[in-house]
Amino acid sequence: MQLMKRQPVVHLQNVESVADSIMHLPTIWIGIALACFFTMKTDAETPKTVTVRLLASDGSPTEPTAQAKIVKSDQDWQEQLGQEAYIVARGKGTEHPFCGAFFDHKKTGHYFCTCCALPLFVSDAKFDSGTGWPSFFKSFAPENVVVSRDASHGMVREEILCARCDAHLGHVFNDGPPPTGLRYCVNSVSLRFVEKKP
Ligand SMILES: [Zn+2]
Numbered sequence: 001m002q003l004m005k006r007q008p009v010v011h012l013q014n015v016e017s018v019a020d021s022i023m024h025l026p027t028i029w030i031g032i033a034l035a036c037f038f039t040m041k042t043d044a045e046t047p048k049t050v051t052v053r054l055l056a057s058d059g060s061p062t063e064p065t066a067q068a069k070i071v072k073s074d075q076d077w078q079e080q081l082g083q084e085a086y087i088v089a090r091g092k093g094t095e096h097p098f099c100g101a102f103f104d105h106k107k108t109g110h111y112f113c114t115c116c117a118l119p120l121f122v123s124d125a126k127f128d129s130g131t132g133w134p135s136f137f138k139s140f141a142p143e144n145v146v147v148s149r150d151a152s153h154g155m156v157r158e159e160i161l162c163a164r165c166d167a168h169l170g171h172v173f174n175d176g177p178p179p180t181g182l183r184y185c186v187n188s189v190s191l192r193f194v195e196k197k198p
Helices: 002-045 074-081 083-090
Strands: 048-052 064-069 108-114 120-121 145-150 159-161 170-175 182-185 191-196
Touching: 048 191, 064 191, 074 083, 120 182
Parallel strands: none
Antiparallel strands: 048 064, 108 120, 108 191, 145 159, 159 170, 170 182
16 A cells, blocks of 8 residues: 555656756757857867978978968968969969979979978979979878869869968879879979078
8 A cells, every 4th residue: 555655656756857857958958059069169269280291300201290280361371472472372373384493403402382381392202304393203291292183274183282281282193203103293483492401
């Protein structure tokens, strides 16, 4: 008999508990929504990072290291680069062949991104392609040069970009010399050269 008396009480408690939960559902959902909002906001505000290799003191690439992506406004890039480099590096333009500073450049050293100074190519991998643009059979480090499909101008090409700041460098083709068979065809104006000290 005691059990029969207790059962309705227990049942009522369960009903109250469920009703209580339903009453609090809006509060729970608002809490979840706010958590999502702040998580998304934090993600948007957190600078994106990219893994690249920097220049070691002996001229070789360092171990892969996380670097913040460099993002600037068009106006800031224009002021930093000047008109010609801005059109090529930020606007995916192409300089005229046989006109750039480095197509026939034979000094020993490193070529850096003109926008963010990330090392991109080394003179050891430079060769005369006859195209009128500086050409390399490999990059300084595969992490530093990003390849992206480019279907503009009625052609499908592999665009090459600086991994840290997305500067347009040129294109890479499969008709290069050994050992890679690749030809990184680069605009001089997207590069900055630093000669190796003897
Ligand atoms: Zn860059």
